Amino acid sequence: MRRLLLAAAVLSFTGCMEVEQVSSPDRQAGQTVRRDTAAWNNEPLAIGPKWKKGDRTGWEEQIKQRQLAQHEDRRIYQ
Amino acid sequence: MARMKFLCDAERCIECNGCVTACKNENEVPWGVNRRRVVTINDGVIGAEKSISVACMHCSDAPCMAVCPVDCFYKTADGVVLHDKDLCIGCGYCFYACPFGAPQFPQAGAFGLRGKMDKCTFCAGGPEDDKSNAEFKKYGRNRLAEGKLPACAEMCSTKALLGGDGDVIADIYRERVARRGSKGAEAWGWGSAYGQPPKGAQGGVAPAAPAGGKS
Numbered sequence: 520m521r522r523l524l525l526a527a528a529v530l531s532f533t534g535c536m537e538v539e540q541v542s543s544p545d546r547q548a549g550q551t552v553r554r555d556t557a558a559w560n561n562e563p564l565a566i567g568p569k570w571k572k573g574d575r576t577g578w579e580e581q582i583k584q585r586q587l588a589q590h591e592d593r594r595i596y597q
Numbered sequence: 598m599a600r601m602k603f604l605c606d607a608e609r610c611i612e613c614n615g616c617v618t619a620c621k622n623e624n625e626v627p628w629g630v631n632r633r634r635v636v637t638i639n640d641g642v643i644g645a646e647k648s649i650s651v652a653c654m655h656c657s658d659a660p661c662m663a664v665c666p667v668d669c670f671y672k673t674a675d676g677v678v679l680h681d682k683d684l685c686i687g688c689g690y691c692f693y694a695c696p697f698g699a700p701q702f703p704q705a706g707a708f709g710l711r712g713k714m715d716k717c718t719f720c721a722g723g724p725e726d727d728k729s730n731a732e733f734k735k736y737g738r739n740r741l742a743e744g745k746l747p748a749c750a751e752m753c754s755t756k757a758l759l760g761g762d763g764d765v766i767a768d769i770y771r772e773r774v775a776r777r778g779s780k781g782a783e784a785w786g787w788g789s790a791y792g793q794p795p796k797g798a799q800g801g802v803a804p805a806a807p808a809g810g811k812s
Contacts, residue, residue: 549668
């Protein structure tokens with residue numbers, strides 16, 4: 520009976536122990552969310568800027584062209 | 598590789614709040630939340646009043662991302678800092694960490710109860726399926742997936758607010774500054790930000806090196 524109580528006490532104490540926290544150099548901020556789709560992996564709208572789905576370079580090129588609308592000297596060439 | 602950034606030209610901003618309105622309209626931002634706002638200093642002082650439009654600046658080394666206890670932030674391949682509202686617990690750490698006050702918290706109830714954080718997404722939506730209703734309801738419109746730029750920058754009437762690939766907007770701004778001649782120490786606010794030029798030095802002219810000293 521005494522042994523049983525001792526074992527129960529030991530087991531109950533282990534429940535109070537803290538879990539050891541170890542820093543991992545592999546784990547960095549911003550790694551948890553991984554389910555977003557890249558902008559260039561979308562079909563372009565029927566009317567609007569055009570690029571091929573999955574073509575990152577094409578998407579970036581048309582974005583850069585579109586940005587020139589913010590340049591008052593170059594926007595007229597679009 | 599594109600790296601998305603905002604840049605606001607204080608010499609051009611006229612405090613019209615068009616960017617704020619465009620953002621609210623495009624993303625149907627709820628009442629009480631302002632993803633973008635216009636900050637004015639020296640209000641009413643002739644010649645010294647300057648305004649800039651401020652929102653999330655999509656930092657390269659974002660402090661909000663570093664302090665988030667649930668790691669709900671992530672960065673897209675084109676450098677846009679986004680977050681997952683399904684993970685956010687509304688603790689507010691990101692608000693304290695952000696130097697621009699970008700994170701916004703809807704007042705969801707009484708006793709200061711806060712909702713999940715909301716901030717500028719660079720019109721890039723969130724982790725939900727692109728252009729889906731779920732994405733629009735939680736994060737607003739995904740204009741980048743449509744091949745467009747943020748509504749605030751595209752709507753800016755004076756083109757004070759530039760948005761897009763950092764290299765391109767830096768080139769636009771550089772040409773603009775060179776044309777108007779206000780560069781370096783000639784620019785308004787330079788002294789406040791980087792200290793006053795030495796006595797005797799005019800404008801952007803560097804002070805002469807002392808005789809015999811190392812240059």
